[in-house]
Amino acid sequence: MAQKPSIPKGTRDFTPAEMVRRNFIFDTIKGVFQMYGYMPIETPAMENLDTLLGKYGEEGDKLLFKILNSGDFLSKSDAALLAARDSNRITGQISEKGLRYDLTVPFARFVVQHQNEITLPFKRYQIQPVWRADRPQKGRYREFFQCDVDVVGSDGLINEVELIQIVDEVYRKLNIRVVVKLNNRKVLAGIAEIIGEADRMVDITVAIDKLDKIGLDKVNAELHERGLTPEAIDKLQPILALSGSNGEKLQSLSQILSQSPTGLKGVEELTTVLKMVDTLKLHTPVELDLTLARGLNYYTGAIFEVKALDVEIGSITGGGRYDDLTGIFGLKGVSGVGISFGADRIFDVMNQMNLYPDTVTAATQLLFVNFGEKEAAHCLGLATFFRNKGVRTELYPDVAKMKKQMSYADKKGIRFVAMVGEDEINNNKITLKNMVSGEQQTLTPEEALSLIG
RNA sequence: GUGAUUGUAGCUCAGUUGGUUAGAGCGCCUGAUUGUGGUUCAGGAGGUCGCCGGUUCGAACCCGGUCUUUCACCCCA
Numbered sequence: 001m002a003q004k005p006s007i008p009k010g011t012r013d014f015t016p017a018e019m020v021r022r023n024f025i026f027d028t029i030k031g032v033f034q035m036y037g038y039m040p041i042e043t044p045a046m047e048n049l050d051t052l053l054g055k056y057g058e059e060g061d062k063l064l065f066k067i068l069n070s071g072d073f074l075s076k077s078d079a080a081l082l083a084a085r086d087s088n089r090i091t092g093q094i095s096e097k098g099l100r101y102d103l104t105v106p107f108a109r110f111v112v113q114h115q116n117e118i119t120l121p122f123k124r125y126q127i128q129p130v131w132r133a134d135r136p137q138k139g140r141y142r143e144f145f146q147c148d149v150d151v152v153g154s155d156g157l158i159n160e161v162e163l164i165q166i167v168d169e170v171y172r173k174l175n176i177r178v179v180v181k182l183n184n185r186k187v188l189a190g191i192a193e194i195i196g197e198a199d200r201m202v203d204i205t206v207a208i209d210k211l212d213k214i215g216l217d218k219v220n221a222e223l224h225e226r227g228l229t230p231e232a233i234d235k236l237q238p239i240l241a242l243s244g245s246n247g248e249k250l251q252s253l254s255q256i257l258s259q260s261p262t263g264l265k266g267v268e269e270l271t272t273v274l275k276m277v278d279t280l281k282l283h284t285p286v287e288l289d290l291t292l293a294r295g296l297n298y299y300t301g302a303i304f305e306v307k308a309l310d311v312e313i314g315s316i317t318g319g320g321r322y323d324d325l326t327g328i329f330g331l332k333g334v335s336g337v338g339i340s341f342g343a344d345r346i347f348d349v350m351n352q353m354n355l356y357p358d359t360v361t362a363a364t365q366l367l368f369v370n371f372g373e374k375e376a377a378h379c380l381g382l383a384t385f386f387r388n389k390g391v392r393t394e395l396y397p398d399v400a401k402m403k404k405q406m407s408y409a410d411k412k413g414i415r416f417v418a419m420v421g422e423d424e425i426n427n428n429k430i431t432l433k434n435m436v437s438g439e440q441q442t443l444t445p446e447e448a449l450s451l452i453g
Numbered sequence: 454g455u456g457a458u459u460g461u462a463g464c465u466c467a468g469u470u471g472g473u474u475a476g477a478g479c480g481c482c483u484g485a486u487u488g489u490g491g492u493u494c495a496g497g498a499g500g501u502c503g504c505c506g507g508u509u510c511g512a513a514c515c516c517g518g519u520c521u522u523u524c525a526c527c528c529c530a
Contacts, residue, residue, distance in 0.1 A: 009521070059528055062454075102530085130530085135454085137524060144530065206528090294529090318530065342530030371488075406490035419488065435490065 010134070010142025016362075024360045025346055026127055028173045029147045032166055033125040038149050041124045043106040045131075049098045055105045055328070057297055063132045065099040066091060099131040103148040104298075104325070104338060111152050111336075112329035120153025120334070127343070139313040139345050148319075150338025152326065157269060159337050160302045160321065161276045167306055167317060168282040170341065175355045177309040178316070179285045183292040184270050185299050185320070187253065190263015191290075194256065195235040197228055204228070205293030208240060212291065216240060239290065246274050246288040253290075269301060298322045304339055308349050316345045363392070363413045366452055369405050370396040371421050378425050382418070382445060389449055409435060416452050 007013065014022060030040075046067055053061055074082070077093040100106050103126045111122060127147045134140060149166060151159050164180055171178045192201040203226040211219050219240070223233050239256060242249050250271050257263030270288060277286050294303045301321035308316055319339030326334045350356060366386055368379040379395050386393040394414075396405045409417045419431040424442065432448045433440035443451070 006521080057528090063528080132529080134529070135527095136522090140529070146530065296529090313530095315530065340530065345530055369488080401487080402489055403486080404490095408490085410490040417490080421488065431488085433489070438489095438491085440489085 008142065010136035010140075012141065012143075020360060020362045021350065021356055022343070022347055024356060025174065025343055025350065026145075026147070029170055029341055029343070030125070030127065032170050032173065033147075033149050035169075036123070036149075036162060036166060038123040038125040038151075041107075041110060041126055042128060043100070043103070043110055043126070045099055045129070046097045047100055047106055047109070049092075049096050051109050051329075052098050052101055052105065055298065056101055060101060063134055064101055065131045065133050066095040067097040067099065069094055069096060100128075101132060102130050102296075103128060103146050103340065104150065104296075104322070104336075107148065107150055107338075108152075108325040108336070109329055111334070112326050112331040115331055121151050121159075122153055123149075123151045125149045139348055141344055144345075145343035147341040147343055148338055150336055152336035153334050154337075155335050157272050157302075158276070160269075160273045161280070163304065163319065163337065163339050164273075164277055164284075164286060165280060165282065167304075167339065168280075168284040171306070172283050174346065174350065176316075176346070176349055176353075178306050179287055179309060181287050181289040181292045181305045181307065182270065182273070183289055183303045184266040185301055185303060186262050186266025186269065187257070187290070188266075188293065190257040190260035190266055191236070191239055193260045193263065195232040197232045200226070200228060202297060204236070208236075208291045209293035210291075211240065242290060246286075249288050249290070250274075266301075273302065294318060294320060296320075298325050300324070302337065311349045311352050313345055313348060315342070316349060317341045361413075363415075364394050365391050365414065366393045366416045366418060367405070367409045367412075367414045368393070368395040368418045368420065369402065370399050371419075372399050375420055375422070375425065379418070379420050382420065382430065385445055386449065386452070389453075391449070391452055416448075418448070 049064075049066065052064055056063070073094045077090060081090045081093070107124065107126060111118065125148060127145060129143050129145050131143050134142060136142060149163065164182075167178070167180055188205050189198070189201050192198050192204050197204065204223065207219050207222040207226060210222070214222075220233055223236070224230070228236075239253075242252055244252075250267055254264060254267045257267060274286065274288065289305075292303055292305050294305065299320035300323040303320040304318060305315045306317035307314075317339055319337070321335065321337035323335045324332070325336055326332075366383075368376075368383055370376045370379070376395060376399070383393045383395050396408065406417065408414075415435055417433045417435060419433065419440075420429075421431075424430055427442075429442050429444055430448055431440055431442045432451060434451075
């Protein structure tokens with residue numbers, strides 16, 4: 001019985017036409033990364049579960065895809081837990097591997113594990129899929145590609161600047177209008193500190209992150225719900241109301257945070273980065289956004305987010321500085337900073353706006369019609385001639401009706417069809433048909449080449 | 454995890470208050486045209502109406518469950 005084939009929720013197949021476009025995106029991004037001295041690495045799709053667990057917060061743990069142990073995994077598990085149907089606790093007994101949730105944590109693991117083979121500062125890029133057991137929705141998939149660039153082992157803020165420069169360059173090459181939003185965790189920590197809620201930074205940031213979306217009143221309501229005192233919420237108001245240029249915001253902040261050394265350090269970092277970025281004269285606006293929080297709680301300094309200006313789709317790139325991610329795996333004192341381009345969202349944006357240049361194609365340029373065994377053998381040699389000259393060439397593999405072979409060329413968007421039968425073989429010519437104009441003429445291979453090239 | 458929403462031919466979609474044999478456009482296949490595609494014309498194939506169960510004399514249509522699609526929330530690229 002033939003069953004209807006399907007793929008898991010939130011995953012997708014990509015057709016050749018789509019892959020050509022996706023590869024254009026990947027190649028563009030990769031090219032820019034390499035131009036800045038980042039080197040590629042790859043890590044396994046699956047990691048040991050204890051590498052992943054606890055790195056993304058409670059919510060992140062829930063979104064991890066876990067892999068069932070091989071063999072008779074139930075025989076070794078605790079009967080009482082099984083009987084109690086306690087999924088959370090039974091998980092540790094039946095699963096010890098999980099699919100990677102992002103590329104940053106596996107990278108941190110990689111750095112620690114290979115610390116003797118790599119030279120700090122270590123600049124790497126990594127383009128691989130990640131998996132999250134989320135409910136799919138607009139711009140959100142369960143399997144998607146991230147394109148990460150990170151540098152570890154360097155505290156210099158020049159790295160932050162360089163990353164912004166990379167963002168600018170990638171999106172200029174892809175022709176997507178974006179804005180870079182910049183914030184700093186130290187500033188957020190300072191704010192939490194001076195309003196007297198130092199240990200509630202995550203609650204505060206998660207709430208104010210929604211300011212754009214739900215408005216001030218609802219943010220205040222949520223802050224209250226999350227257990228902040230009315231006094232603290234009151235003190236927060238002037239900060240939420242901050243406006244003006246980046247410079248003006250920084251000025252106000254340095255006053256507001258004057259009692260918080262951490263906060264002031266954040267302001268100083270932001271100032272330094274923004275000053276350097278200014279001198280670069282980028283196309284992309286860089287905006288200081290205090291409401292930018294970002295979920296991942298391993299960030300300790302700069303936080304970035306990039307939003308597309310012409311398409312409503314959440315952020316298409318994000319990242320930040322993490323001072324001690326490798327510490328969890330036993331290597332202290334190595335700071336990292338990096339960003340991640342969300343390839344699938346970029347793909348969605350590019351598709352929606354049809355931003356691909358016409359040159360994005362991998363179509364065959366020349367098809368040899370197959371008239372029979374003898375003719376095909378002759379065409380094999382001719383095809384090699386054209387391929388050696390850089391023409392994407394194929395020979396139809398079967399002796400099929402002309403109509404079928406022509407329509408194959410038509411559907412594949414092949415511009416030229418070569419017909420080589422007995423006459424052509426004898427005269428060492430080929431009959432070349434231009435599928436767009438419909439014209440055809442009999443030529444020597446060299447003449448044909450100049451027409452195709 | 455919470456709340457909605459979708460599912461009929463390969464694709465996009467019609468399908469009346471529940472009533473005989475479920476339709477259209479596009480695509481596909483064959484021929485008109487044995488060395489000529491895209492246009493035209495003639496013909497043809499293709500459907501357990503997502504799946505399981507229930508109500509009914511009778512279900513694509515009503516009810517329940519389940520899977521899937523899309524969307525919002527939580528969270529996030």
